[in-house]
Amino acid sequence: MRKLIFSVASLAAGLFIAPAQADVNVFACEPEWGALVIELAGDKASLYVATTGMQDPHQIQARPSLIAKARAADLTVCTGAELEIGWLPMVLQQAANSKIKAGMPGSFEASRYVQLLEVPTRLDRAEGDIHASGNPHIQTDPRNILLVAKGLSDRLAEIDNANAITYASRFADFSTRWKAAIARWNAEAAPLRGVSIGVQHAGWIYMINWLGLKQIVVLEPKPGVPASSGHIADVLATLSKQPVKLIIRAAYQDDRSSVFISERAHVPAIALPFTVGGSDAAKDLFSLYDDTLKTLLAASK
Amino acid sequence: MKRTQTAALALAVGLAAATSPSARADTASDIAQIRKEMKSLRGDYEKKIEDLEARLKKAETRADDAEAKASTVASPVAVADVAPPAPAPVVSAPSSANAFNPAISAILNGSYNVSSKDPGTLRVPGFALGDEAGLRDRGFSLGESEVSISANVDQAFLANLIVSMGSDDSIGVEEAYIQTTDLPGGFTVKAGRFLSGIGYLNEKHAHAWDFSDAPLPYRAMLGNQYGDDGVQARWLAPTDFFLEFGAEWMRGDAFPAGNADDNGSGTVSGFVHSGGDIDESSSFLVGASYLRTKSDQRDTGETFSGKDDLFIASAVYKWAPNGNPIQTNLSVSGEYFLGNEQGTFEGVPVDYQRSGFYVQGVYQFMPRWRFGVRYAELQSDDAPLALAGTSLDNAGHTPQALSALLEYRTSEFARFRAEYTLDDADTQSNDEFVFSYTVAIGAHGAHSF
Numbered sequence A: 001m002r003k004l005i006f007s008v009a010s011l012a013a014g015l016f017i018a019p020a021q022a023d024v025n026v027f028a029c030e031p032e033w034g035a036l037v038i039e040l041a042g043d044k045a046s047l048y049v050a051t052t053g054m055q056d057p058h059q060i061q062a063r064p065s066l067i068a069k070a071r072a073a074d075l076t077v078c079t080g081a082e083l084e085i086g087w088l089p090m091v092l093q094q095a096a097n098s099k100i101k102a103g104m105p106g107s108f109e110a111s112r113y114v115q116l117l118e119v120p121t122r123l124d125r126a127e128g129d130i131h132a133s134g135n136p137h138i139q140t141d142p143r144n145i146l147l148v149a150k151g152l153s154d155r156l157a158e159i160d161n162a163n164a165i166t167y168a169s170r171f172a173d174f175s176t177r178w179k180a181a182i183a184r185w186n187a188e189a190a191p192l193r194g195v196s197i198g199v200q201h202a203g204w205i206y207m208i209n210w211l212g213l214k215q216i217v218v219l220e221p222k223p224g225v226p227a228s229s230g231h232i233a234d235v236l237a238t239l240s241k242q243p244v245k246l247i248i249r250a251a252y253q254d255d256r257s258s259v260f261i262s263e264r265a266h267v268p269a270i271a272l273p274f275t276v277g278g279s280d281a282a283k284d285l286f287s288l289y290d291d292t293l294k295t296l297l298a299a300s301k
Numbered sequence B: 001m002k003r004t005q006t007a008a009l010a011l012a013v014g015l016a017a018a019t020s021p022s023a024r025a026d027t028a029s030d031i032a033q034i035r036k037e038m039k040s041l042r043g044d045y046e047k048k049i050e051d052l053e054a055r056l057k058k059a060e061t062r063a064d065d066a067e068a069k070a071s072t073v074a075s076p077v078a079v080a081d082v083a084p085p086a087p088a089p090v091v092s093a094p095s096s097a098n099a100f101n102p103a104i105s106a107i108l109n110g111s112y113n114v115s116s117k118d119p120g121t122l123r124v125p126g127f128a129l130g131d132e133a134g135l136r137d138r139g140f141s142l143g144e145s146e147v148s149i150s151a152n153v154d155q156a157f158l159a160n161l162i163v164s165m166g167s168d169d170s171i172g173v174e175e176a177y178i179q180t181t182d183l184p185g186g187f188t189v190k191a192g193r194f195l196s197g198i199g200y201l202n203e204k205h206a207h208a209w210d211f212s213d214a215p216l217p218y219r220a221m222l223g224n225q226y227g228d229d230g231v232q233a234r235w236l237a238p239t240d241f242f243l244e245f246g247a248e249w250m251r252g253d254a255f256p257a258g259n260a261d262d263n264g265s266g267t268v269s270g271f272v273h274s275g276g277d278i279d280e281s282s283s284f285l286v287g288a289s290y291l292r293t294k295s296d297q298r299d300t301g302e303t304f305s306g307k308d309d310l311f312i313a314s315a316v317y318k319w320a321p322n323g324n325p326i327q328t329n330l331s332v333s334g335e336y337f338l339g340n341e342q343g344t345f346e347g348v349p350v351d352y353q354r355s356g357f358y359v360q361g362v363y364q365f366m367p368r369w370r371f372g373v374r375y376a377e378l379q380s381d382d383a384p385l386a387l388a389g390t391s392l393d394n395a396g397h398t399p400q401a402l403s404a405l406l407e408y409r410t411s412e413f414a415r416f417r418a419e420y421t422l423d424d425a426d427t428q429s430n431d432e433f434v435f436s437y438t439v440a441i442g443a444h445g446a447h448s449f
Helices: A002-013 A031-044 A064-071 A088-095 A142-159 A161-188 A205-211 A229-241 A256-265 A285-300 B002-018 B021-040 B046-071 B216-222
Strands: A024-028 A045-049 A075-078 A107-109 A196-199 A214-218 A246-250 A269-272 B103-115 B139-142 B145-152 B157-165 B171-180 B187-195 B227-236 B242-250 B267-277 B282-299 B303-319 B329-345 B348-366 B369-380 B400-411 B414-424 B430-442
Touching (some): A024 A031, A031 A045, A031 A075, A031 A142, A031 A161, A031 A285, A064 B227, A075 A088, A107 A142, A142 A161, A142 A205, A142 A285, A205 A214, A229 A256, A246 A256, A246 A285, A256 A269, A269 A285, B216 B348, B216 B369, B348 B400
Parallel strands (some): A024 A075, A075 A107, A196 A214, A196 A246, A246 A269
Antiparallel strands (some): B103 B139, B103 B145, B103 B430, B157 B171, B171 B187, B227 B242, B242 B267, B267 B282, B303 B329, B329 B348, B369 B400, B400 B414
16 A cells, blocks of 8 residues: 555655665664664665764754654664653654554664663652663663664564574674674773773763773763753862863763863863764774774873 | 561562662572562461572572672773673563553743733734733733643554643643554544644644744734644655645634534644755754634624635744754744635625734754744734724734743753743734743653754
8 A cells, every 4th residue: 555655656746755675664763773773784774864973862853854754664773761752752653654653563772672770769850861761871882782783683584574584694793793893892991991080971881881980970960961160169179089081971062061170170071972973983883982992092091 | 477578578678779780680580589489488388488588598698799799890800791681571560550651741831921001901903813812911820731641542542631721720621632653654643622733833832832922923813823623634745855744624613713613614724744854954844734714603702704714834944053952053933824704794794814924033042041033913904994993903003023032941841931022913012021931740742843
């Protein structure tokens, strides 16, 4: 039926796009999941990535373009854990596409495949922008990517059974390369163990866990709440007692508060890519962590 | 016996609290297993309880070990190549009657209004106004508070109920509809009471508007906002850009319709919306809408019988650097209304054109702060001589209003606004100041473009 509407419409208007060549239409909410789809599905998927590395995935508008792309999707690949709660439900409601409704095979949530950290014990908006199921920024630890990759590969095979063998072999290949890369990153990152850092937004807990960094201060008094002058004074007082080597922020974040602290505490403030596309060098998943480590190592010397 | 059980439970609770997240994953299934067994053994098996206690102690020791390990992770030892796996699905809690509670949220707002002329006496010459189109009273007032309840009904429908409570303690059903979630081919059907999809602002709830009041064309020609009982069908075209068509058939009781429900002809409308991204930083939405309403002795203090045709063209442009609206962003929108009313007004045959437009721009110049300007204007045909002195008599005046807005947000859930309007809608000019707050509590709503 949909095919019929498609062809009739394209004949009638010439406005309409041709049905995609690929077997699965994927709508990825964040660039890291888009990059993972490329690794796992290659040309079997036609991909639309809803956000860029320079956008805050919490704060996206339910733009008309997103609705049109979600209408055509067979699969959404999103972080979940309420990261996209401010926009994705509106996009899904307007997209009128039952394949990607929550709970359907076409709705994939990466955060379901890893153990979430920082699960709040008190759910109260007075605590700032907290997420009931835990910190959603799971992509800062490459070990999580592998767990999500397994789940995503299985899901692709479920949705597009004809290519199940391709997905399985691509996952096996990715898994081998990824494990080798993790071993290399672990070796490279050895000097970072125990290094004290400050973060602008509490979005790095998974990376901190992975690399054995020590988070001393968070510049935001509460998640998503900009630093007040009183809080900045507290941060500076803490830093005078417990100095840090770096202050990190995501590429999409405004640098004002970290630069302010950086100048007064005399430590470098750096932007990490946070996701694919967050820096010129972070072109895919591998170069995302290459660049993250390179930046961290260079700044902590 | 009871004491032993309590001790075992206390131990289990203490254990759960003491373990680190990774240790918890290891022992969670153990504890769940033990709990299950304890339940089935709630008899007189003292010996088995003791046995379980011993096992719990063992698990606690293991958890302590894990905790000790976890605390040394920061020291330079080799880390695992694989992150801790997702916890095995926890045995779910027994189901309860309220486990399926819908998402509930509430919007509260209040304002303090100052105006140089008595708002109760101000009119819009050339236009008969609906019930809700009056200006706000002077002084403190509670705006409309809203409670919204929504959930999926089943696999095929969702339902949404929005009840509004006015400052005069009146309670009204603002929206109450069911909507399909499972239709193929990009179709959505809605039935019940809802805000019409015409125009741009109409379908948005008033609390989501940039300015706290409706612009002049909405006030004069739609009684602020058009909502009624009926059905709506929408179709989202399978195009690469956004293209949506919609049609509605409604009862015909809300202004500009009136009492048209008796003969069932009521209100019909149709609309088309389209939009997309211009580049990474900017996107747009345009729309064309048509609304046709009928009236049978519509009562606005004066009676009208006949039909009302209204055409609306809307355009919205939004910009944010790199598509990231946190620091700065801009939203520019405008709508043009062209209408015709034909029939008898106070017993006099009439056929007159009216038109109006507004344009507004709202700029977020720094996080949490926005500044906006809006200009609106109306035009109407001269009334027949027999209707001189009625609301259709435009007195040779062009109603206009120029508004300015300053907004501060403490979070995405709370806005504080100060607005000034140079209100030239009536022949005598009125200065209006409005200070207001609007907050949302409960379930996290997602806003439309």
